Amino acid sequence: GAGVSQSPRYKVTKRGQDVALRCDPISGHVSLYWYRQALGQGPEFLTYFNYEAQQDKSGLPNDRFSAERPEGSISTLTIQRTEQRDSAMYRCASSGGETQYFGPGTRLLVL
Amino acid sequence: AQKITQTQPGMFVQEKEAVTLDCTYDTSDPSYGLFWYKQPSSGEMIFLIYQGSYDQQNATEGRYSLNFQKARKSANLVISASQLGDSAMYFCAMRDAPGGGGNKLTFGTGTQLKVEL
Numbered sequence: 625g626a627g628v629s630q631s632p633r634y635k636v637t638k639r640g641q642d643v644a645l646r647c648d649p650i651s652g653h654v655s656l657y658w659y660r661q662a663l664g665q666g667p668e669f670l671t672y673f674n675y676e677a678q679q680d681k682s683g684l685p686n687d688r689f690s691a692e693r694p695e696g697s698i699s700t701l702t703i704q705r706t707e708q709r710d711s712a713m714y715r716c717a718s719s720g721g722e723t724q725y726f727g728p729g730t731r732l733l734v735l
Numbered sequence: 736a737q738k739i740t741q742t743q744p745g746m747f748v749q750e751k752e753a754v755t756l757d758c759t760y761d762t763s764d765p766s767y768g769l770f771w772y773k774q775p776s777s778g779e780m781i782f783l784i785y786q787g788s789y790d791q792q793n794a795t796e797g798r799y800s801l802n803f804q805k806a807r808k809s810a811n812l813v814i815s816a817s818q819l820g821d822s823a824m825y826f827c828a829m830r831d832a833p834g835g836g837g838n839k840l841t842f843g844t845g846t847q848l849k850v851e852l
Contacts (some may be wrong), residue, residue, distance in 0.1 A: 657839065666739075666826045666842025667780070680839065715780065722768055722787070722830075724840060726780035 628727035630716050636733045637706055645701045645730045649718030656699050657724060658691055667726075671685040673699060677678075706734045738762075739827050741843035748850055749818045755802070756812040756846045758827030768830040769810040770840065771801065775823040783825075786810060817850045824848075 629648045637643050649656050655674050659667035669683040675696040684690070688706075693699040703710055711734045717724040745774040748754035760769065773782040786794045786801045794801040802811040814821055822849050828840040 659840075664845075666828070666845055667840070669839035669841070672839060683839070713778070717780075721769070722785055723782050725782060726772075728779055 628716055628718050628725055630702070630714075630727040630730050632730060633699050633728060634717075634731045636735065638735050639706060639708060640669075640715070640724045641706055642702065642704045643706055643732065644716050645703075645716075645732070647716030647727060649697065649699070649716070650720070650725060653718035653722075653725075654696075654722045655719045656693055657717040657719075659717065659726075661715055661729070663712075667715055670701070684724045703732075706732075708734050710734050736819065739829055739841055739843035741827055741846050742811065743846045744788070744844075745847045745849070748814075750819060750850055750852055751812060751816055753815045754817055754848065756814070756825050756827075756848065758810045758843060760808050760810060760827075760829050762808075762829065762831055764831045769803070770828040770830070771799070771810075771812045772826045772828060772842075773821075773823045774826060774845070775820075784812070787824075814848075819850050819852070822848060822850045 631646045657672040658670040661667040671681040671691050673693040678694050688704045691701045713729045713731050715729045717726045740759045742852050757806040767788045769786045772786045784796045784799045784801050791802050798815045800813045824845045826845045827843040830838050
């Protein structure tokens with residue numbers, strides 16, 4: 625497609641369940657980023673990849689969060705044993721240069 | 736550590752008027768990039784404009800311009816001839832490493848702009 629796509633767009637899960645969020649970047653973009661955005665706040669960095677290599681995961685809040693991009697294209701952000709505090713908008717972005725282009729986000733609600 | 740400050744939680748502007756959204760930043764890196772994004776009520780994040788720290792001229796993109804004052808560490812967004820569709824949340828962001836191809840953005844808290852008739 626023309627832009628970054630994410631799925632699912634909405635995810636409701638129960639506390640303790642694992643969730644997997646998917647990001648499909650703009651074709652040809654080398655870099656892929658994950659951010660988390662709380663309501664009324666700006667996005668906060670989680671992790672990023674160049675090709676399939678995870679370059680920086682300093683923003684991942686704890687070891688329940690992990691991400692992969694095995695073939696250098698689609699990426700998956702996994703949250704294990706979800707907690708209510710994980711509820712937020714999770715945004716993916718990709719770039720081929722200076723500018724990061726964002727996807728529509730996945731709204732996660734943990735009950 | 737980086738920091739982006741947007742001191743205006745909310746702004747109002749009359750249609751067809753110009754409006755300036757403030758952004759100040761703090762970094763010790765000599766090379767950095769500054770960005771503005773628009774987030775309408777639909778929730779998407781739309782890239783508006785980019786300014787590199789070594790760029791000699793202020794960036795412009797259509798009705799958007801970035802008033803870059805390096806010594807004052809400010810990167811204000813100017814929207815000319817405001818339209819009703821400009822009503823949205825606006826985020827200032829900074830990338831702190833040289834070159835493209837991948838480094839994290841640090842965002843401010845945003846300014847909610849409302850354009851009135």
